Amino acid sequence: MNLNTDTTDYRCGFVAIVGRPNVGKSTLMNHLIGQKISITSKKAQTTRHKVTGIYTDNTAQLVFVDTPGYQTYHRNALNDRLNLNVTETVHGVDVVVFVIEALRFTDADRAVLEQMPKNVPVVFVVNKLDKAKDREVLAEFIANAEKEYDFAATEVVSAKHGLRITQLIELLKPMLPHSEPMYPEDMVTDKSSRFLAMEIVREKLFRYLGEELPYAMNVEVEQFEEDAETGMYSVYIAVLVDRDNQKAIVIGKGGERLKKISTEARMDMEKLFDTKVFLKVWVKVKSGWADDIRFLNELGM
Numbered sequence: 001m002n003l004n005t006d007t008t009d010y011r012c013g014f015v016a017i018v019g020r021p022n023v024g025k026s027t028l029m030n031h032l033i034g035q036k037i038s039i040t041s042k043k044a045q046t047t048r049h050k051v052t053g054i055y056t057d058n059t060a061q062l063v064f065v066d067t068p069g070y071q072t073y074h075r076n077a078l079n080d081r082l083n084l085n086v087t088e089t090v091h092g093v094d095v096v097v098f099v100i101e102a103l104r105f106t107d108a109d110r111a112v113l114e115q116m117p118k119n120v121p122v123v124f125v126v127n128k129l130d131k132a133k134d135r136e137v138l139a140e141f142i143a144n145a146e147k148e149y150d151f152a153a154t155e156v157v158s159a160k161h162g163l164r165i166t167q168l169i170e171l172l173k174p175m176l177p178h179s180e181p182m183y184p185e186d187m188v189t190d191k192s193s194r195f196l197a198m199e200i201v202r203e204k205l206f207r208y209l210g211e212e213l214p215y216a217m218n219v220e221v222e223q224f225e226e227d228a229e230t231g232m233y234s235v236y237i238a239v240l241v242d243r244d245n246q247k248a249i250v251i252g253k254g255g256e257r258l259k260k261i262s263t264e265a266r267m268d269m270e271k272l273f274d275t276k277v278f279l280k281v282w283v284k285v286k287s288g289w290a291d292d293i294r295f296l297n298e299l300g301m
């Protein structure tokens with residue numbers, strides 16, 4: 001791409017994607033930037049870290065910050081930290097994208113809206129358009145939902161099916177300040193490979209553990225090395241759980257589950273990093289960690 005960034009017309013700014021768990025924020029961001037960097041799962045509350053995705057074209061650069069789902073139950077140190085993260089993220093951005101599911105506007109959605117700063121435009125994005133077959137019902141739903149907040153604009157999309165994503169980008173552009181791009185044009189994230197490797201393993205854990213997955217679980221990169229000669233990566237990742245029986249669940253019968261998780265994670269990493277990857281994943285027991293603020297700090301959360 002040849003960027004014509006010396007004109008004063010170029011726009012660049014920060015966009016926060018917010019919404020209650022499971023409305024499709026991560027899926028939306030993946031489509032917005034055209035690459036899978038934020039993890040998605042059928043289960044709620046999978047995004048624990050702020051992930052930055054960057055979209056660049058000839059007229060604008062949109063820097064997306066993905067926020068963890070807003071959760072009002074299960075209060076512990078970890079969730080307090082998550083909620084703090086949402087509030088911190090929406091301050092200091094140029095536009096907020098508030099995502100809901102088509103035909104569902106719940107109290108949890110309202111709770112997220114209540115955190116919006118008054119001086120930042122909020123774009124209302126109705127996701128899962130594919131689930132709203134009756135267009136008249138959808139129009140009525142949107143008209144009612146628009147009464148809940150003074151939105152700057154409204155857009156309907158299907159993140160999963162990649163519908164109307166371009167329209168959303170075009171809608172957001174004029175809301176950003178005139179500025180040169182902040183990041184190089186070929187950059188899609190400012191997260192390190194180390195972080196991305198961890199996110200990939202977390203995604204596989206959520207995918208393969210289903211309902212058995214305890215929320216009190218985290219993933220830690222113990223070692224991440226690139227061979228200077230071959231370019232091959234060696235990645236050592238620990239999965240931290242609360243109890244021995246949870247460790248057994250993650251490992252699975254005869255080690256089958258952990259093997260599947262590791263193999264798929266390695267394949268995803270090889271695609272993303274465009275090199276061969278040696279990956280070792282193991283499970284460690286760490287009791288009570290979800291309530292240990294100092295430990296959260298050590299994890300960089």
Ligand SMILES: Nc1nc2c(ncn2[C@@H]2O[C@H](COP(=O)(O)OP(=O)(O)OP(=O)(O)O)[C@@H](O)[C@H]2O)c(=O)[nH]1
Nearest residue numbers: 022023024025026027041044045047069158159160
């Ligand atoms: N039918 C349909 N499903 C979707 C759409 N977008 C996302 N989903 C599904 O909704 C579920 C949740 O998507 P995520 O992107 O993980 O949601 P999230 O808001 O990031 O969730 P948290 O990380 O829990 O905050 C996944 O199963 C997605 O495949 C869509 O446009 N249509």
